[in-house]
Amino acid sequence: MFRTLSNIRRLLHAARVLAQHDALVPREYLAGMPFSIRVMRRVLGTRDANTEGVAAGIRLARALESLGPAYIKLGQVLATRPDLIGDDVALALESLQDRLPPFPSEIAKEQVEVALQKPIGETFEQFGDAVAAASIAQVHGATTTDVPPRRVAVKVLRPGVEQQFAEDLSAFAFAARLGERFSAEARRLRLVTVIDRLTTSVALELDLRMEAAAASELRENTKGDGDFRVPDVDWDRTGQRVMTAEWIDGISVRDPAAVEAAGHDPRRLAIVVIRSFLTQALRDGFFHADMHQGNLFVDAEGRLVAVDFGIMGRLSPDMRRFLAETLNGFLNRDYMRVAEVHYDFGFVPRTHSIATFAQALRAIGEPIFGRTARDMSMGRLLQQLFDTTRRFDMAVQPQLLLMQKTMMVAEGVARGLDPEFDIWAASRPVVERWMVQSVGPEARLRDAAEGLEALSRAAQHLPRLLRDAEAVSQMLSEGGLRLHPDTMRHFAEVQIRRAKHIRIAIWLAAAAIALLALGVWFSR
Numbered sequence: 001m002f003r004t005l006s007n008i009r010r011l012l013h014a015a016r017v018l019a020q021h022d023a024l025v026p027r028e029y030l031a032g033m034p035f036s037i038r039v040m041r042r043v044l045g046t047r048d049a050n051t052e053g054v055a056a057g058i059r060l061a062r063a064l065e066s067l068g069p070a071y072i073k074l075g076q077v078l079a080t081r082p083d084l085i086g087d088d089v090a091l092a093l094e095s096l097q098d099r100l101p102p103f104p105s106e107i108a109k110e111q112v113e114v115a116l117q118k119p120i121g122e123t124f125e126q127f128g129d130a131v132a133a134a135s136i137a138q139v140h141g142a143t144t145t146d147v148p149p150r151r152v153a154v155k156v157l158r159p160g161v162e163q164q165f166a167e168d169l170s171a172f173a174f175a176a177r178l179g180e181r182f183s184a185e186a187r188r189l190r191l192v193t194v195i196d197r198l199t200t201s202v203a204l205e206l207d208l209r210m211e212a213a214a215a216s217e218l219r220e221n222t223k224g225d226g227d228f229r230v231p232d233v234d235w236d237r238t239g240q241r242v243m244t245a246e247w248i249d250g251i252s253v254r255d256p257a258a259v260e261a262a263g264h265d266p267r268r269l270a271i272v273v274i275r276s277f278l279t280q281a282l283r284d285g286f287f288h289a290d291m292h293q294g295n296l297f298v299d300a301e302g303r304l305v306a307v308d309f310g311i312m313g314r315l316s317p318d319m320r321r322f323l324a325e326t327l328n329g330f331l332n333r334d335y336m337r338v339a340e341v342h343y344d345f346g347f348v349p350r351t352h353s354i355a356t357f358a359q360a361l362r363a364i365g366e367p368i369f370g371r372t373a374r375d376m377s378m379g380r381l382l383q384q385l386f387d388t389t390r391r392f393d394m395a396v397q398p399q400l401l402l403m404q405k406t407m408m409v410a411e412g413v414a415r416g417l418d419p420e421f422d423i424w425a426a427s428r429p430v431v432e433r434w435m436v437q438s439v440g441p442e443a444r445l446r447d448a449a450e451g452l453e454a455l456s457r458a459a460q461h462l463p464r465l466l467r468d469a470e471a472v473s474q475m476l477s478e479g480g481l482r483l484h485p486d487t488m489r490h491f492a493e494v495q496i497r498r499a500k501h502i503r504i505a506i507w508l509a510a511a512a513i514a515l516l517a518l519g520v521w522f523s524r
Contacts, residue, residue: 007174010167014067019044021063026056057092065096069135069161070168070202072098076311077198079405087383094409098141101136102130108156115156115239123237125149136161136205136310141247144237151247152234153307156209162206169199177268190396197398205310208243214309215245221284228276229303248305250297256417264302270418271426272304277410281313281403285320289313289406313402318345321438323400327431330381331424333369335361347394360388378423379408 018024025033025041033041054062064075078085079093109120109127116123126143133139137157144150176195179186204210212233219230237244251258251274256266265520273296280287288295290311297305315323322345329338339358342348350359368376382404386394414421 003170004174010171011175014071014171016044016061017067018063019501021059021066023056023060023063026059028056055088057089060470061091061096064093068164068168069100070165070172073202074137074172074198077194077201094405098134100133100135102133103158104235105129105140107159108138108140111159112154112242113155115242116237121145124154127154131345137208140415142244144234150234152237152244153247154237155211155243155245157206157208157241165202165206169195169202172198179306193396193398201311204312207240209238209240211309212238212243212245213327214312216451217286218280218288218306218309218312221280221286222276225279226278227272227303229299230309231303231305231307232474245307248297248299250299250305250306252293253296253304253413253417254293255410259298259417262298262300266417267421269298269302269304270414270421273410273414273417273424274423276304276429277406278427281315282320282324282434285315287313287403289402291406291410291413296413299488302476313399314408315399315403319397319399320434320490321405322347323433324438326385326432327378327427328435330365330368331428331431333365335359335365337471342389342394347397348389352392357392359480360392361385363386376422376424377408377411378427379404379411382407 013146015024020043025037026043030041032395061075075093075096076098079090079096085093105127108130112123112127113120120127123145124142125145128141130138130140131153135158140154142152142154142157144152144459172195173192174305176186176191179191215230219232222228222230231245231248234246235243251262251264253259253269259266259269273291275292277287288306288309288311291306292310295306295308297307299305322341325341326338329335329341335358336354338346338361339354342357343350364381368381382400384516386396386401386404411421411423414423414426512513
């Protein structure tokens with residue numbers, strides 16, 4: 001009861017803040033709202049005077065920023081769900097500023113000492129002020145006590161951030177459950193799944209060992225990629241609330257002029273951004289899902305270096321194949337093949353005509369071809385695809401939504417480096433290489449070999465299965481099925497302990513075993 005009241009109190013506070021920013025029931029949508037909603041809007045408070053002339057999506061972003069870390073993270077998740085909030089609002093939420101004033105360096109040092117269980121002087125020769133601060137953690141430059149010393153970046157969680165997130169996430173989950181209980185549309189949009197995903201993401205971000213592991217995995221996956229690099233993790237100086245990694249001396253990709261002045265080609269780096277992302281997604285099924293300009297640098301050797309691994313995405317092998325075949329179909333303007341892929345994976349119910357679905361896909365793809373490179377967007381294509389499939393009753397696929405959102409961000413980075421960037425030309429080699437390796441003749445031979453190996457393993461157990469069937473048949477021919485005394489004793493003990501419906505279930509299971517044995521016997 002206390003938890004429920006606490007959730008309601010937090011939700012009411014959030015509703016008032018949203019109303020003050022005119023973001024709860026925006027004035028743009030009032031005309032179609034029932035009288036009760038308009039009354040609720042007036043009761044919760046008048047809009048802030050600073051909202052005049054500001055778009056609804058920007059007002060929502062500002063309100064979420066003022067509500068704190070959990071709401072900022074919620075906004076980032078909603079930015080991947082234009083089906084929930086509309087394209088314009090989703091685009092506005094991508095501008096959410098996850099920046100807060102830093103907490104004092106002395107408190108950060110105390111946090112490091114507690115996390116690593118050592119005095120700060122034993123691990124770091126020098127520990128500087130924060131160089132970046134966000135809602136969950138902040139980053140300090142430091143120098144290790146190693147010989148020779150190494151310059152490192154130390155990420156430290158904000159004090160009390162875990163409790164703050166726990167309380168707000170509980171309120172989010174409460175609201176999502178209520179929504180799905182009373183609204184069919186909320187159930188279709190899987191609001192509980194959205195909040196579950198947010199909760200899982202935050203749990204990972206609040207354990208910096210998980211971020212360190214993500215960085216380590218991505219580094220391992222990409223160590224052979226000459227144009228992309230991940231900082232090395234210092235595991236000796238990493239714990240649940242502290243993460244240490246090598247310091248990156250590089251030029252931010254947000255400054256193409258500085259990149260070019262350092263002797264690097266921004267146009268080449270634009271291609272590296274997209275190909276690195278697609279390679280991670282398709283080849284490895286594990287990708288950096290926060291590839292904005294603040295997280296990407298160019299080192300002295302011209303390599304793209306990524307930092308901040310709090311948000312990562314995974315694609316299952318099936319999702320990777322679906323994505324690759326879909327992109328390949330659009331690249332080749334084979335809309336029927338794209339439709340077949342959706343049906344093959346069961347994403348679109350077969351109650352819909354596949355020809356009609358292919359026609360809808362053509363309406364997405366054809367307007368793209370013939371446009372200039374500046375106007376062609378793979379992220380927008382995927383967004384339109386998901387909007388269209390929704391009309392054909394395709395369930396939301398969270399893995400793909402995160403991938404599509406990251407694609408749009410990566411496209412923005414690439415176009416910042418090269419305004420004439422052609423994402424289709426850059427993507428084609430990665431997609432086609434993956435198709436050859438994973439769907440082509442060699443892949444089918446490999447799958448067949450794996451199938452034969454699995455069949456071989458199963459065949460190894462065949463003699464035992466035959467012996468067991470023979471034993472059951474022999475027992476039946478000699479007067480019936482006999483169970484081991486220990487088994488009978490166990491059944492008796494269970495009967496005594498369990499309620500009546502449990503006993504019935506046990507005897508039904510025993511009857512099923514007997515029927516199976518009889519079937520083996522009669523098949524002889």
